[in-house]
Amino acid sequence: MPTLASAIETMTPEQRQQRGEQLKQDGIVIKTYDLWKTYIMGDQEIHAVSGVDIEIKRGEYVAIMGPSGSGKSTLMNLIGCLDTPTKGLYYLNGKLASDMEDDELARIRNKEIGFVFQTFNLLARASALHNVELPLIYAGVPTGERLERAKETMRAVDLEARMHHKPNELSGGQRQRVAIARALVNRPSILLADEPTGALDTNTGNEIMALFERLHRQGNTIVLVTHETDIALHAHRVIYIRDGKVERDEAVSR
Ligand code: ADP
Ligand code: MG
Secondary structure (H helix, E strand, O other): OOOHHHHHHHHOOHHHHHHHHHHHHHOEEEEEEEEEEEEEEEEEEEEEEEEOEEEEEEOOEEEOOOOEEEEOOHHHHHHOOOOOEEEEEEEOOOOEHHHOHHHHHHHHHHHEEEEEEOOOOOOOOOHHHHHHHHHHHHHOOHHHHHHHHHHHHHHOOOOOOOOOOOOHHOOOOHHHHHHHHHHHHHOOOEEEOOOOOOOHHHHHHHHHHHHHHHHHHHHOOOEEEEEOOHHHOOOEEEEEEEEOOEEEEEEEOO
């Protein structure tokens, strides 16, 4: 009996495309089949991600959790289309991202993914509003609509009153909310957050987690990457990663 992964690998391009369409119809935004990322270091092979099968549906709020070095960032880079796998298939919103070249990958990334990082990564010299507007400028949205949508997204993260402040005039929590607004403004299919509370104190971190919960209730799909159990348990499902493999995949009971 061939395994599912090997059956997938022998599919024709048409069958692969049909599979993607089926996944999209079924509301599955993220689907990986036997995903691998192997780094070569001298004469050593490091399997940072080794045979990962995950499925995430539209509207889910999932944490990817594991100790340092377990492969979380590598997996996040694959899911976020920042990198391509050594082996295996990855469907993002019905499209086979694992087959894409760099320019196509950049396009799907800009359209489908909103990133939130530990260190906010805001433009220091630009106002909060302008930071949030930037993805819309890249997407070619006309000025009027751009401003309207950026303001609306600032409201969604309760930062309307701080719109014209620059990042250094904002607290850490406020900066992260600007970064979250920037991630959301393009209405991505998934919000992908890597240790979003890592640079914040506990109380501020909890405020950010409360915001994620609200965004989830409003229908956003959220994937949160963290090494902290306390943070992971804010999600509604936790995928535990160890040595590049899925160790457990569980709903969080409340
Ligand atoms: P985590 O984010 O869970 O800490 P990473 O995905 O960063 O884990 O790393 C997983 C493993 O892959 C580690 O052993 C790490 O040293 C290795 N690794 C990550 N990136 C590279 C790279 N660019 N080159 C070589 N090895 C890497
Ligand atoms: Mg990491």
